[in-house]
Amino acid sequence: MFISFEGIDGSGKTTQAKLLKVNLEKLGFNVILTKEPGGTELGSYIRKILLNVEMDPVSEFLLFASDRKTHVKEVIKPFLSKGFTVISDRFHDSSVAYQGYGRGVPLDFIYYVHNFILEGIIPNITVLVDIDENLSFERIKDADRIERLGIDFLRNVRKGYLKIAKNEDRFFVIDGSKTVEELEEIILNKVLEKLK
Numbered sequence: 001m002f003i004s005f006e007g008i009d010g011s012g013k014t015t016q017a018k019l020l021k022v023n024l025e026k027l028g029f030n031v032i033l034t035k036e037p038g039g040t041e042l043g044s045y046i047r048k049i050l051l052n053v054e055m056d057p058v059s060e061f062l063l064f065a066s067d068r069k070t071h072v073k074e075v076i077k078p079f080l081s082k083g084f085t086v087i088s089d090r091f092h093d094s095s096v097a098y099q100g101y102g103r104g105v106p107l108d109f110i111y112y113v114h115n116f117i118l119e120g121i122i123p124n125i126t127v128l129v130d131i132d133e134n135l136s137f138e139r140i141k142d143a144d145r146i147e148r149l150g151i152d153f154l155r156n157v158r159k160g161y162l163k164i165a166k167n168e169d170r171f172f173v174i175d176g177s178k179t180v181e182e183l184e185e186i187i188l189n190k191v192l193e194k195l196k
């Protein structure tokens with residue numbers, strides 16, 4: 001089982017990904033929690049560049065894609081073959097939403113590259129923690145380069161996410177303004193339902 005968490009910055013997805021790991025482990029599952037950008041050694045270098053250096057949107061996408069390629073090959077695929085449940089804090093939908101809908105990289109180019117690098121690995125469930133872009137903006141402290149792109153950017157990213165979610169069954173969209181405990185329970189129930 002491969003589960004990804006998505007959402008705009010400040011949505012609380014990282015907290016929920018961690019809680020889901022703990023909850024599934026309590027039930028006896030072997031779980032690994034990983035993230036993008038930066039789930040591998042190469043990824044941790046790429047992450048530093050991405051969050052600090054100004055660049056055009058296509059270069060940005062290609063760096064996220066390099067990170068993703070290594071992540072799939074070195075972490076996600078091997079753990080799935082060992083029978084682990086893999087939870088990734090962000091995956092390919094982040095590029096469609098941020099670089100595609102947010103920064104204008106052509107979507108067909110993004111899909112084309114993903115086709116090459118994902119090796120058929122697509123999440124079984126994608127939890128989209130949806131929050132209003134104004135709330136996101138309020139919650140962001142010490143913004144990195146991408147978060148500094150501003151509120152109109154975040155609005156486009158959010159719209160992008162909601163559009164992708166409409167077209168694909170694997171998405172589970174939840175209202176990120178609920179409490180941490182409420183979200184935790186809703187997500188766990190949904191995942192267990194899917195596991196049956």
Ligand code: TYD
Pocket residue numbers: 009014036037064090091092093094095096098099146147
């Ligand atoms: P993230 O690690 O989720 O942020 P944080 O450091 O706050 O936990 O992601 C870092 C930034 O990278 C975030 O603004 C989203 C962005 N991002 C993209 O633009 N495209 C992508 O494909 C990915 C994976 C992340």
